[in-house]
Amino acid sequence: MTNQKNLEVWFVTGSQHLYGEETLKQVAQHSQVIADVLNKSPQMPVSIVFKPTVKTTEEIYNICADANTSKNCIGIIAWMHTFSPAKMWIGGLKILHKPLLHLHTQFNRDIPWSEIDMDFMNLNQSAHGDREFGFMVSRMRKNRKVVVGHWQDDETINAVSNWTRVAAGWHDWQGAKFVRFGDNMRYVAVTDGDKVEAEYKFGYSVNTYGIGDLVKVINETSDAAIDSLVKEYDAQYKLTDALKKGNEKHASLREAAKIEIGIKAFLEDGNFKGFTDTFEDLHGMVQLPGIAAQRLMAAGYGFAGEGDWKTSALVRAMKTMAIGLHGGNSFMEDYTYHFDPKNQLVLGSHMLEICESIADGKPSCEIHPLGIGGKADPVRLVFNVSAGPALNASLIDLGNRFRLLVNEVEAVAPIENLPKLPVARVLWKPYPDMKRGCQAWILAGGAHHTCYSQNISAEQLQDFAEMAGIEFVLIGKNTDIYQFKNELRWNDVYYGR
Ligand code: MN
Numbered sequence: 001m002t003n004q005k006n007l008e009v010w011f012v013t014g015s016q017h018l019y020g021e022e023t024l025k026q027v028a029q030h031s032q033v034i035a036d037v038l039n040k041s042p043q044m045p046v047s048i049v050f051k052p053t054v055k056t057t058e059e060i061y062n063i064c065a066d067a068n069t070s071k072n073c074i075g076i077i078a079w080m081h082t083f084s085p086a087k088m089w090i091g092g093l094k095i096l097h098k099p100l101l102h103l104h105t106q107f108n109r110d111i112p113w114s115e116i117d118m119d120f121m122n123l124n125q126s127a128h129g130d131r132e133f134g135f136m137v138s139r140m141r142k143n144r145k146v147v148v149g150h151w152q153d154d155e156t157i158n159a160v161s162n163w164t165r166v167a168a169g170w171h172d173w174q175g176a177k178f179v180r181f182g183d184n185m186r187y188v189a190v191t192d193g194d195k196v197e198a199e200y201k202f203g204y205s206v207n208t209y210g211i212g213d214l215v216k217v218i219n220e221t222s223d224a225a226i227d228s229l230v231k232e233y234d235a236q237y238k239l240t241d242a243l244k245k246g247n248e249k250h251a252s253l254r255e256a257a258k259i260e261i262g263i264k265a266f267l268e269d270g271n272f273k274g275f276t277d278t279f280e281d282l283h284g285m286v287q288l289p290g291i292a293a294q295r296l297m298a299a300g301y302g303f304a305g306e307g308d309w310k311t312s313a314l315v316r317a318m319k320t321m322a323i324g325l326h327g328g329n330s331f332m333e334d335y336t337y338h339f340d341p342k343n344q345l346v347l348g349s350h351m352l353e354i355c356e357s358i359a360d361g362k363p364s365c366e367i368h369p370l371g372i373g374g375k376a377d378p379v380r381l382v383f384n385v386s387a388g389p390a391l392n393a394s395l396i397d398l399g400n401r402f403r404l405l406v407n408e409v410e411a412v413a414p415i416e417n418l419p420k421l422p423v424a425r426v427l428w429k430p431y432p433d434m435k436r437g438c439q440a441w442i443l444a445g446g447a448h449h450t451c452y453s454q455n456i457s458a459e460q461l462q463d464f465a466e467m468a469g470i471e472f473v474l475i476g477k478n479t480d481i482y483q484f485k486n487e488l489r490w491n492d493v494y495y496g497r
Contacts (some may be wrong), residue, residue: 004323007046008072009037009101009164013053014084014133023123025080028053030107030484032149034079039229042220043161045324046074046168057088064092068391075099075167077160080129081107082122086136099167099467100144101160102137104130105151143466165456166463169321175312176204176273179266181211182281184307190447191308191490193397197347198310201402201468206274207311209266211277216286218262229257231292237365237381238429238480249367249377256379260292267301274302274316275276276309279351288373290380291365292354294424297330297355304331305353306447311449312393317464318393319357327454328357332392332426334448337434344434345412345427348392348452352380354424358454360386368422385426387413392450393461401495403466405446406458407437407475426452431477440475440484 013031015024031260035050054060065477067073075098093100106126136360137144143465145163149156184192195206233239242249267275275296296301300323302316311331318329331353338345351370356363363381387410394405409428418425430437458474471491475484 004045005047006072007074007168008049008070009075009077009167010049010063010067011038011048011049011077011079013077014060014080014089014129014478015055015082016084016088017052017055019082019122021368022479023082024053024055024261026123027233030081031079034105034107037129037151038077038157038160039155043158044164045161046164048077048164052086057091059325060089060092061095063174063196064373067098069098073098074171075101075164075237077101077103078125078133079103081134082125083132084224086132087132087134089202090262093137095144096216099170100137100142101163102130102134102144103147103151103156103160104134104148105156109149109150109152143469145463145466162457162460163463165321165323166460166467168323169317169464170467172273172320173317174203176313176316177269177271178204178206178274178276178302178309178313178316180206180208180274180307180309181214181275181277182307183208184276185279185280190396190406191304191306191310191443191449193310193402195309198313198402201470202313204313206313211283212283213267213280214262217266217477218259218285221258221261221265225261226254226257229261230254231250233257233365238364238425240364240366243365243367243379252367252377253365253379255286255376256291259287259289260295263292263296266408267296272301274312276312278303278305278307278308279370279375282373282375285375287376287378288370290378293353294356297353298328298357298400302354303353304369305350306449308447310397311447311451314393314395315355315451318453320455321460321464322453322455328355328359328452330358331454331457332450332452334392334450335425338427340400343415345415345429346409346434346438347422347425347427349425352378352423354381354383354426356383358385358452359383359424360425363424366422380422381424382422384414385411385424387411388452388454390428390452391456391458391461392452394446394450396445396447400497402468402470403444403473404461404468405441405444405473405475406472407431407441408444408458408477409437411454431475432479436479436481437475439481440479443481443485444473444475444488
């Protein structure tokens with residue numbers, strides 16, 4: 001995944017002609033300074049582009065129309081340095097469908113106590129100018145982010161930067177293509193859903209290809225390409241002895257490399273941003289993709305097992321939001337529990353497919369039997385995950401709406417070795433605690449599949465849900481089951497059961 005400086009967030013300042021040319025000149029200068037500072041701040045992942053001040057209904061409409069059709073514009077930051085009568089904004093806001101951040105800031109940090117006069121008051125009006133704008137956005141029931149603070153304050157810059165990451169994830173979904181190799185795992189409910197509604201709401205499409213189409217591409221892989229990828233495996237991971245050149249399982253390592261190269265070629269050829277597979281439909285494949293899915297996730301592709309296209313797309317979006325950040329994002333599953341009353345934990349893992357972006361240290365590359373699927377033993381990367389704050393996010397289809405459910409967790413270092421569990425794994429404590437965290441998750445209908453994130457916050461995912469116009473539910477430090485149940489009931493009323 002690449003540099004995102006080609007993506008633009010437009011910095012749009014609203015005003016009006018009431019104040020005269022001199023004031024408007026200063027408005028434009030100040031806006032340019034703020035846009036430049038935001039743009040050049042090291043934590044800003046995208047470009048912040050200054051736009052000329054909008055002062056009329058027509059100028060506002062035009063900038064919104066331009067933003068909608070601009071390929072690289074992923075959102076708008078709006079700021080009312082002076083007063084911008086908000087009826088002028090109705091037409092523009094009505095058509096704007098790119099994400100909107102309202103930056104409630106002021107050019108001067110401090111009140112110039114001894115010098116403040118009416119000229120200053122005429123210019124520095126955002127305290128009330130932004131309220132007029134805020135009223136109209138609320139009056140129109142439009143979702144937007146509101147960030148408050150001085151534009152030179154790191155906290156403000158970080159808040160803007162975090163939101164631009166979310167907007168980049170949203171932008172990435174628009175027109176994105178995800179491929180399913182085979183259908184969902186038979187009879188499974190939560191991983192399925194309405195792909196038509198998903199395309200309408202989220203902007204991405206999900207289509208199925210027969211596993212034979214993929215096998216054909218895998219079988220076209222050259223020996224030279226396999227040689228080179230096997231060398232890469234050897235350099236990047238601790239290869240278990242059996243997989244090394246000349247040893248009994250080396251052919252399996254070459255087979256795994258062939259599968260990875262084939263899937264990658266298929267994804268690149270079809271311009272897909274992620275995929276799913278299922279162990280129930282692997283005709284013509286020698287192994288279930290293990291290391292292939294792991295490494296393709298690490299390269300930025302979305303992935304989830306058993307045909308779970310919603311989680312695959314979510315993994316991709318969260319990886320896009322996190323480009324350049326420390327830590328990672330991975331497909332995850334709540335696997336098994338440790339109910340020791342003194343130390344209650346969830347062990348998260350999957351059959352094979354956990355992304356190495358969350359690995360603590362160098363993964364080992366191993367081969368073991370799988371127990372399901374009836375294929376040859378698959379090669380996989382095995383590793384632990386470091387301690388620290390994280391979250392699990394689950395996107396479910398409730399029939400009449402999508403719900404994005406997030407549980408904040410605290411990952412803990414492994415308390416014991418797991419010598420007979422040959423998969424990547426992570427241990428965590430859900431917030432507010434094990435019992436209430438799991439109780440709330442079950443009540444909300446959260447899936448067993450999630451995207452596990454070390455670097456995206458619940459607030460960012462709430463912003464993401466608001467961009468999509470879907471329900472967001474958080475299980476965190478302050479979750480109280482009584483209130484949580486009410487929240488779910490009230491949300492049913494809001495969205496209609
Ligand atoms: Mn699963």
